[in-house]
Every structure is written in C-alpha cells, then in structure tokens.
Amino acid sequence: MSSLIVALMIIYNVRLRYTAVGRKEMLTFFWSFIMFTVSCIVVDTGVSPSGSSTYAYFVSFQIAMNGVCCWTLFFAGLSSLNLWDDGSLHTMAAMFGSSFGVFVLNYVVAILTFNNWTSIINTAETIPLFVLYFIFNGLLLFMYLLCQLFICFVTLVLNWWAIEALCLSVFFFVAAECLLYVFSYDICTSLSHYADGLIFSTLSNLFAIMMVYKYWDIITFDDDEYIRYTEVVPGVGYKEEAQALLN
Incomplete structure (x- = not known):
C-alpha cells in the first residue's frame, strides 16, 4: 500500500512538470508501476489463493505488467535522448501500442x-517464460541505464547529483533482487517465519523507483522553471492556457 501512495505522489509531482522532457512517457511508466503494484498485492496477499482457478491468470497479469514497466521505462529513457518529439500523439501512440x-x-x-x-x-x-521475465526485461533495464549514462556524460553537462541518483537506483534494484532470490530463505528463518525477503525486496524496489523519479527530476529541472514561477508564457498567454495546451 505504501508503494501505491508513493507512486501517486510521484505522479502528482511529474504532472507539475508541464514542459519537462519525457513527461508523458514517465507518467505512463509510473501508472504501469501502479498497475504492477496492484497485481502484486492481489497475488502476494492471497486475494487470489494459489490453489484457485484464477491464480494463474492473476500471476500472468503480474508478469505481463512487470514487462510493461520495463518497456515503458526503456521507452521513456529513449525519449530523453530527443530521438523523436516526446509527448506527441505519434510518440504516445507508439508507446501505448508497443506496451x-x-x-x-x-x-x-x-x-x-x-x-x-x-x-x-x-x-x-x-524457458520462454524465463527468457522473457529475466533476460528480455533485464536487457531493457540495462539499455535504459546505458541511455541515461550517455545523457549524463555526453549530452548534458556532467551532473554528479543525477549520476548519484542513477547509481542509487541501480543499487536498490540489485539489492531487491538479491533479497528476493538469494537471501529470502535466510531472512525468513532468522525472523522465525514472520517475514521473508519479499517485504524487504518490495521496499528496496520502491526506493529504486523513487531514485528513478529523482534522477529524471534532476536532469529536467530547468525545463519548466519558467512556467512554474511566472504567470505569462510568451507566444501562448497565461499559464493556465499553456497548461491546457500541454495537457
């Protein structure tokens, strides 16, 4: 539940960045993350019991939304390279269609x-399921990381705050995977089966998502500074009119 609250807060802040590069793409990613989180709640809390006839469908939905999250993040990362007109009708149609x-x-x-x-x-x-879940999604995340490193070291002036946020995101993501797949049994045994690695993995993944947002917030800081602190936008009119056009 905390992941949903944090994600909604992030979405609210992203929506305030009216002229930021990749704004709509990042919104799509965070909404995908919310859908993935809801599916995790349904599966992990036993809303759909593991022995029920619907369990396979909910788990499949969870796996599918995990793939969508990885894809939308990768797509948003490509948008930051200005390879196309971010937020345009064609771009969003391509993003929704491919997702x-x-x-x-x-x-x-x-x-x-x-x-x-x-x-x-x-x-x-x-094997096909494991290839999709681990290799394909892993490649998408790795390519997203490469895109952002290219932006940090080549496209933009070297920004150590952005690099730090990106590194923290990678750290928390790797920690989450290790807590879930490597140390979960040891954690469960140490805590007398009151909790396992899943809860700590979920928290670590949440921190990784927060760092992804923070990284994007840092590299797009100057994009909307003018519109947020002035009432008139040249060539458009009042701030409300500019917001209506951008939305």
Whole structure:
C-alpha cells in the first residue's frame, strides 16, 4: 500500500512538470508501476489463493505488467535522448501500442506455461517464460541505464547529483533482487517465519523507483522553471492556457 501512495505522489509531482522532457512517457511508466503494484498485492496477499482457478491468470497479469514497466521505462529513457518529439500523439501512440504488444506477449507466454495448453510452452518447458521475465526485461533495464549514462556524460553537462541518483537506483534494484532470490530463505528463518525477503525486496524496489523519479527530476529541472514561477508564457498567454495546451 505504501508503494501505491508513493507512486501517486510521484505522479502528482511529474504532472507539475508541464514542459519537462519525457513527461508523458514517465507518467505512463509510473501508472504501469501502479498497475504492477496492484497485481502484486492481489497475488502476494492471497486475494487470489494459489490453489484457485484464477491464480494463474492473476500471476500472468503480474508478469505481463512487470514487462510493461520495463518497456515503458526503456521507452521513456529513449525519449530523453530527443530521438523523436516526446509527448506527441505519434510518440504516445507508439508507446501505448508497443506496451500493449509487450503485455500480450508476456501474458500469453505466462498463461500457456501455467495451464499446459501446448506442448511447446508448459510447466515442463519454462524457458520462454524465463527468457522473457529475466533476460528480455533485464536487457531493457540495462539499455535504459546505458541511455541515461550517455545523457549524463555526453549530452548534458556532467551532473554528479543525477549520476548519484542513477547509481542509487541501480543499487536498490540489485539489492531487491538479491533479497528476493538469494537471501529470502535466510531472512525468513532468522525472523522465525514472520517475514521473508519479499517485504524487504518490495521496499528496496520502491526506493529504486523513487531514485528513478529523482534522477529524471534532476536532469529536467530547468525545463519548466519558467512556467512554474511566472504567470505569462510568451507566444501562448497565461499559464493556465499553456497548461491546457500541454495537457
């Protein structure tokens, strides 16, 4: 629940950055993260029990939204390179269309794996699911990191605050994965089964998301400074009119 509150606060702050580069792309990413968080709550808290007939569908949705989060973050990272007109109708249509394609691909592979509907993808042949979940998503995150490092060291004047936020995001993400997949059993045993690595992994992932926002906030700091602290925007009119056009 804390992840939802923090994500909504971040979305509110992103919406205030009316002229920031990649604003709509980042909003799409954070809304995707909210959907992923909701799916995690449903699956991890037992709203859909693991033995129920609906469990496989909810887990497939969770896996699909995880893929969408990675894709939208990568897409937003590319937008920061000014390869296209960020926030335009064509750009957002491409983002929504490709995100839907990623969602369908992940969902279909996951549901086929869990339900044994084919001989190629089933519970005995889980390689396609693992390739999508770990390798494909990992490559997207790695390419996002490369894009941002290029921005920090080449495109923009060297900004150590931005680099620090980016490094902290990577640190918390790696820590979250280690807490979930490596140390979860040890944590569960040490805490007498009152908690496992999932809760600490969730918190660490939340910190990583916060650092992603902070990094974007730092590198786009000057983009909307004028519109936020003045009432008239040259060529447009009053601030309310500019906001209406940008929204």
